[in-house]
Amino acid sequence: MFQSDKPDNKMSSILGPELEIKGDVKVAGSLLIYGKVFGNIESNGTVRTAKGSVVKGNIKAKDAAISGEVEGDLVVKSKVTLGDTSLLTGNLKSAILTIEEGATFEGVCNMQNAKTAPPSKTD
8 A cells, every 4th residue: 555666665664543652763765654753754765644643853855745743844855745634833845845725834945956956964
């Protein structure tokens, strides 16, 4: 269901709705979150947050699809999608941004072309 045929997705991980993590999460592939994470998330793939999920920390990933609540900054190399049930409180840096009707975003957005953007200090 969550696996992809794309070669950059080395592994897919799912954090279930009954799971609450207090601490940082680092994953080599993609991550799907249904539960709560109180810490920073770093992924070489896509980070997806489901409706009802909570992340209180920064997210750094290749791509992100947000449908839950995120309180922290998003640094995404490629594309961010803020779904109609998303609530993002924090700054966002990405090359591509899609905001669906109903999404809530409170913060500053910095968009740079992924091919021409200078490397950030967090890379």
